[in-house]
Amino acid sequence: MASSAPRASAGRSSATRRPKAAWTEITLIEWAITSCISRARRRRSAxxxxxxxxxxxxxxxxxEEVLDLVGLSDVAGRRAGAFSxxxxxxxxxxxxxxGDPPVLIFDEPVNGLDPQGIRRIRTLMRSLAAEGRTVLVSSHLTAEMSLTADHLLVxxxxxxxxxTTMNEFVPAGASLEDAYLRLTEAAVEYRAEGTGR
Structure with missing residues (x-):
């Protein structure tokens, strides 16, 4: 498992060909938010x-570099607790x-963002991947993922x-949402009990 909240019952996990215990170069977005905001509400963001x-x-x-990347340079002097x-x-x-990590794991990174912010983060994630980093995004927003992801794990x-790749998963003329629902409806785990389907 990638984060510390759930505990795996079996199997192994690795990244950059190392076991989880050696993942010092991986940054989890949940940890970053907790460290930077929850403990520093009265501090200025910078x-x-x-x-x-x-x-x-x-x-x-x-x-200064990372604040510019996410579009917060102009509000670096504001207190984080007052942020939207x-x-x-x-x-x-x-x-x-x-920490300029080679692997980034984002959990619903565009929640709460306006359209401009969503586009900025989408562009940022794609540019990070284009630099050769591994960018894993967990999201339920299928329309947004269709614009962001190249490869899908369902x-x-x-x-x-x-x-599979996005192109292989989504048939021509269909949406990612259509393809996702078609797949999950066919999976035994998603069938409603007593329907006989």
Whole structure:
């Protein structure tokens, strides 16, 4: 399992050909948001990032870089606790990018963002992937994922239902939502009890 909340009952997990215990270069967005916002509501956003950078031996000029990447440079002096949900989401992403990791795991990264913010984060995630990083995005927003993802993993009730490219998964003329519903409706785990389907 990627995060510390659920515990795997079996199997192994690895990234960059290392076991989970050695994933020091992977940044989880949940951890970044917790560290940068929950513990620093009264701090200015740049100060919260500075504390995080200092505790992880990250160069100070990286703070300005990540704030610019997520579009928060103009509000770096504002307190993080006063941010809107979308701004907090972007601040969490900035914190995740501080260490310049080769692997990024995003959990619903565009929740609470306005259309401009969604496009900015989508463009950012695709540019990070284009640099050769692994960018894993967990989301229920099929329309947004159709614009963001190149490769899909569909997981249902703990079982891998699909591992394929976007083009192979979505038939011509169909939507990602249509293809997803067709797949999950055919899976035994998603059949309603007593329907006989």
């Amino acid at each position: 100060a919260g990032l500075a504390a995080l950078a200092a505790s992880n031996h990250i160069r100070h000029d990286r703070i 949900l979308g701004m907090k989401q972007r601040l969490g992403i900035a914190a995740a990018l501080l 997981i249902g009730r703990g079982r891998l239902l699909a591992d």
